[in-house]
Amino acid sequence: MDDYRSRKTKQKFGVFWGNFGLPLIFIIMFAIFAISTPSFRSTYNFLNNLSFASYVGIAAIGMTFVIMTGNFDISIGSMLSLVAVLGSSFIPKITGVAGVVSTVLIACLLGFLNGIIVTKLRIPAFITTLGMLFVFRALAYIYTNNVPVYISDRFWLYIGNGKLFGVIPFPILLMGICYGVAYLLLRRSPVGRYIIAVGTNSRAAALSGINVDNIKILVFTLLGLFVGISSVINSANLGSANPGLMGQDFEFQVITAVVLGGTALSGGNGSLGGSFIAALIVTFLNNGMGLMQVNSYWQMVATGLVMIFAVSLNKLKFFLLGQGEF
């Protein structure tokens, strides 16, 4: 039934979904949790969740860029753990501020390394980062001898736990700044357009004079940067950097957020706003399930189902807009 009327309806639906679908899901989910669980309703819980959302949310910015260029990075969980243990172990020798800075810088370096391997050695991003996942994790174990590093430095802890005006958690501000900068990069600078070009058609981008390799290295490095920031926040929240437990399933949650947010895995244009709302959905979903005392094994099943659901939904959207097959 491919007549004009049905196509038009599908298009309208697709556009509606593209603009309002995610916020709608968030509101519905929020409502369900709010009605069924009293502890979900408090302002404290809400702000807390928003703050925790920065864990996935900030890294999701970098991952959105990487996926927009048609690449992938599943090493970020191990990266998170490695940079946290490295940076926090430096605190006694240099100050806490320098510890934070070095964590972020090391993360940039690791991202840069991933980028180099993918572009110069031509090893597919997925495999590179799969291998790096194990390499980083192993290095974290070896460096700390499997002993967590406890963090008591005030500056570091403030990044994860501090509150502005006594109420608003600092990570929320950090997340806002990161998204703001990312938005400017993506929509208001040439680099953003290059990223989209590389992901849409890297051959055409190369012929247009864009240095495809450099853009790819850039997005991997940026991902490292944002993962570094997430790492500081996360380890500050936990009060320690644990080589084994930190960042478990992190890459999974971040990729879920980016894909749920509407960025296609095949590359090309993506949505930062979508990633943001999706990160909120993932975080609030975890929190809600926890408060409802859902068995943690069921949570695992639910997380996997959400991922498949997210990608299918995305495909459905593209199909409705007439841009793909279903």
Add this chain to the structure above:
Amino acid sequence: MVKFLKLYEKIGIFILIVFAGIFLAIASPNFLKVDTILNIITQGTYGVIVGFGMVLAITSGGFDLSVDAVVGLTSVFLSLLIPNIGIPSAIILSILISCFVGFLNGLIITKFGVNPLITTLSMATIIRGASLLIAKGRQIPISVEKFTVIGTGKLIGVPNPIWIMLVLFIMFFLLLNQTPYGRHICAIGSNESAARISGLNVTFVKIMVYVLVSFTASINGVIRTSQAMIGIPSMAPGFTLLVITITILGGTSLSGGKGNLIGAVFAGIFISMIYYGLNLIGVQYFYQLLSVGLVLLFALFVDGLRKRYLETAKIKGIKV
């Protein structure tokens, strides 16, 4: 140079094994004993058996990251079913359930159009959660003594897992190289659209591939469970990386279309030798993890170089 690369494709890994063998023989007097060698090969069968399935999956252009979860699932079902319906039925049922998981993977990948990476990754999480749920987080011991024969028994002095690997090797080799189905897998891996337009039933072929991968994973689960005699829901962490390493090291190209089963066998034995050597030096578990990751990267680097060289050779007109 081209001739060298083609030769490498066929026997490269074998040469690596010979080198490693010589090295280990010099390093340790224990190595040349029949028992030790059989042990090493048995350890290798873990990855190789599932590697057979993974070769099919990668040759068809896809991936399966859910194998470690399927191993755990099989283990849990075995431990729950054996006391109730006896060993043979329990094994068959557990394998069927795992094949169903593979069927789901294939279904989602073909009908929902979801990227194989994401599908199998998510499915792995789902199945892990499901295994933990079904086992209620516990590890369930198996008390039927006969069951351990599968994993630890020997037939004419050769451990059973090696026999299982040989039988499966023959099956998969015939499947991939002698049946139309095998050729269809290669065709889809080389150029899926062309295969579809040529009239191949891509959906059926792909779904069967994922069923077969889960099948091999469940066989691995049977062997492991029979060796441990406990049903462990979180069995085999990190196994997927090992299997992928073995497959690629064995010469199966990531771009699809070419499957190398013998290479996988040798690669599995080679990695088992590396583990043996590392254990000998007393290297800890974490360093072993590191080395598998590095071996994978190295194998890919070589694979990439080879591919690029062959491509430029074609362009330059050198006969390939």
